[in-house]
Ligand code: SF4
C-alpha cells in the first residue's frame with residue numbers, strides 16, 4: 001500500500017527515530033484502520049445509553065450536540081473560536097507517532113466542528129463548502145469513533161493553543177454523542193459497568209481484595225520483619241482510594257506496599273474501602289458527568305461510612321484529575337471531613353510532607369542500582385496541582401524521588417512538566433485493540449527516555465499513574481527496555497524506607513550481630 | 522448613489538457587528554462551565570489569573586511557547602491592527618483625542634507591518650502541509666480580506682491620496698444622520714467595502730476569537746477546585762441523589 005510506504009518513509013529517518021519532538025509530514029489515512037471494538041448493548045444500557053443505534057440517530061446526535069453546547073461553555077466556545085493558526089498541529093504525540101493528519105489536534109476538533117457548522121451556524125448552512133462544513137453521515141460517525149478514540153485527552157494541545165482550546169473537551173463531547181446513539185467503546189464502558197457492579201475496574205470482589213491485602217502484609221513482614229497492616233473497611237482517620245491496578249499489577253503493587261509502609265512509619269490510622277475500591281473514573285474519558293458522578297459518589301459514601309477525617313488518592317493520573325478537579329464538584333461538599341486538609345489529597349503530598357518534617361528515615365543506597373527519571377503524567381501535569389503553589393505537581397514527586405534515590409535525571413526539556421508527552425495509553429485507549437496506536441503514540445516519550453539513557457545512563461523511569469505504568473510495561477520492550485524498567489514512585493520509597501524495628505534498621509544501626517562483627521573487623 | 526449605498530451598507534454592517542457579537546458573547550456568558558477545567562500549572566488567585574490573561578492577550582504567551590514563526594507574524598498583524606484602529610478613530614471623533622494624534626505617525630506605517638504579517642500567515646497556510654490540511658477556503662479568504670483592507674488603505678494614504686476630510690465628513694454624517702457625499706475613488710470604495718464585509722462576517726466566524734479568548738475556561742479560571750466548592754448547575758444536589766446500592770461489600 002502506498003500509504004504504508006509513505007508512513008514508513010516519514011517515520012524511519014534517522015531524525016524521526018531519535019528526536020522525541022520530531023514532526024512528520026502528514027500522510028492521509030495513516031491510522032484510519034486502527035479501531036477499537038464497540039461496546040455490546042448490555043454494557044451500553046448499564047450506563048444509561050441506548051444499546052442499539054436508533055432509527056433517527058442523526059436527530060439524536062444533533063440534539064445531543066445542542067444539549068452539550070448549552071451545558072458546557074468550553075464546548076460551545078471552542079467550537080467557535082479556533083482560528084486554524086496551526087500552532088497545535090505538531091503537538092499531539094499521536095500525530096507525531098502516526099503522521100495521520102486527523103490526529104493533529106485542530107483536525108481532530110474539525111471532525112466534529114465541521115458538522116456543528118453545518119447544522120448550527122449560518123455560514124455552514126448557506127455555504128458549507130466555503131467554511132468546511134459537512135453533513136452528519138454514517139461515514140462521519142465512523143470517523144468520529146475512529147479518531148476520537150485515538151486521543152488520550154492529555155491536554156498537551158491545550159497548553160500550546162493561544163486560546164487554550166482543549167481538544168480533550170471536544171473528544172469527551174464527541175464520545176458522549178457517540179454513546180447517545182449507542183456507539184460506545186467496549187473497553188471503557190465495560191469497565192465502568194464493572195465499577196457499578198463490583199466496585200472497581202478489575203472486578204475484584206471483596207474476598208479477593210482481602211486476601212490480596214493479607215498476602216501483601218505477609219510479604220512485607222518477610223522483607224522487613226515488621227508487621228505492616230493494609231486495613232480494609234476499618235474505621236480510620238484516612239481513607240486511601242487507589243486505582244485497583246495497585247492490588248494486582250506490576251509495578252503498581254509495589255507502590256501500594258510503599259504507601260502502606262509510609263502510613264505505618266507515621267503511625268497513621270488508615271483504611272482501604274471495598275466499596276470505593278477504585279480511584280479511576282473512566283466516565284471522565286467518555287465525558288459523562290452523570291456516570292462520573294455515580295462513581296465519585298462511592299468515595300463520598302465510603303468516607304461517610306468509615307467515619308474518616310481525610311481522603312487520600314493513590315498514584316494515578318486521570319484518577320487524580322477526577323479527584324482534584326471533579327470530586328468536590330460532583331460529590332461535594334465534603335464539610336464532614338477535617339477542614340485542616342484539602343479534599344482530596346494526593347499520596348505524594350502526604351509522603352512529601354512527612355519527609356519534610358523529617359518523620360521518615362531512608363537508606364538511599366537501596367536504590368543505587370537505579371538511575372531514575374520521572375515521567376510526568378498528563379493529567380497530573382496539566383489538570384491538577386499538588387501542594388499550594390502552581391507547579392507543585394512537578395516538584396513534589398521529583399523531591400520524593402530525590403529523597404530516596406541518589407541518581408535522578410530529567411528527560412529533555414520540552415518533553416517534561418507542562419509539555420510532558422503522554423504514555424500513549426491514556427484517555428481510555430489502554431486496550432489491546434488499540435495496540436498499534438499505543439505503540440506509536442508512546443514513541444515520542446520513548447525517544448525522550450532513550451536520550452536520557454544515552455546522556456546519563458538512565459535505566460529506570462518512575463511514574464505516578466496506573467495507566468502509564470501498565471502502558472509502559474507493555475510498550476517498553478518494543479523500544480529496547482525491560483518491562484520492569486517502569487517503576488512506581490512509592491516503589492522507590494518502599495525500597496529505601498527504613499521502618500522502625502525492621503531488619504533494615506538493625507542492619508544500618510549495626511545492632512545486627514553479623515553486621516556488627518563485620519564492621520569491627 | 523454610491524453614497525447612499527455605502528451609507529446603508531455601514532448602518533447594516535454596524536448593526537450586524539454589534540448585535541451579532543453581543544448575541545454570541547451572551548451565549549458564552551450564560552452557558553455554565555460546570556467544572557473547573559483550568560489548564561495547569563495555573564494561578565491560584567484572581568490577580569494571578571488577570572496577569573495570565575494579560576500575558577495571553579497582550580503577548581500571546583502560549584503561542585510564543587508553541588511556534589515562533591506564527592508568533593512573529595501574529596504579533597506583527599495584531600499590534601499593527603491595534604495601532605491602525607486607534608489611528609482611524611480620528612475619522613469618527615471631533616476634536617481628535619491626543620492619544621489618537623500621537624498614534625497617527627505610527628499608525629500610518631503600521632499598515633505595512635499589517636500587510637506583511639498577513640502575508641506571512643497566508644504564506645504559512647500555503648507552504649506548511651499541516652496548516653494547509655486544516656485550512657478551509659474561508660480561512661484563505663479571511664486573510665486575503667485583511668490584506669486587501671491593508672493594501673487599499675496604504676494606497677489611499679501613500680499613493681493615490683484621498684480627500685480624507687471628505688471621508689471624515691461622510692462618517693460624521695452617518696453618525697449624526699446628516700449624510701455627506703463619499704469621495705468615489707476606487708481605493709476608498711474597496712477599502713470601505715472590505716471593512717464592511719469584515720464587520721458583517723465577524724459575529725459568524727472565527728473572528729470571535731477576539732472576545733472569545735476572555736471566556737476560555739482553560740485560561741480564565743483560578744486553580745482552586747479543592748478550596749472552592751462549585752456544584753454542577755444542571756445536576757441535582759448531592760443531598761437529593763441516591764447512592765448506588767452497595768455491591769459485594771458489607772457496608773450498610
Ligand atoms: S492552536 Fe488553537 S486556535 Fe490554533 S489551530 Fe490549534 S486549536 Fe485552533
Ligand code: SF4
Pocket residue numbers: 091092093094103104105108150151152153154155156157158166167168171
Ligand atoms: S488531548 Fe492530547 S491526545 Fe488529544 S489531541 Fe490533544 S494532544 Fe492529542
